[in-house]
Amino acid sequence: MNDKIKELAEKAGFVLWGDETWNPGDAIDWSCRYDEELTRYTEFLIQECMSYLEEGDIDFAKFMIKKNFGVE
Numbered sequence: 001m002n003d004k005i006k007e008l009a010e011k012a013g014f015v016l017w018g019d020e021t022w023n024p025g026d027a028i029d030w031s032c033r034y035d036e037e038l039t040r041y042t043e044f045l046i047q048e049c050m051s052y053l054e055e056g057d058i059d060f061a062k063f064m065i066k067k068n069f070g071v072e
Helices: 003-012 035-053 059-067
Strands: none
Touching: 003 035, 003 059, 035 059
């Protein structure tokens, strides 16, 4: 999982696997429902992208979104 996505997921309240020896790696623990967390995550993601757009340079926004979220 990319660092920015992980940061936003943690901020939204998703439970990430910790240091357990049996964990599946750097991943979200999907053993529960995340309705509210998914809504918050989406809001954080949109806010992050909007902050790049507020810089006023579309090329900068594209670059930052690709860089931080691995979107091509």
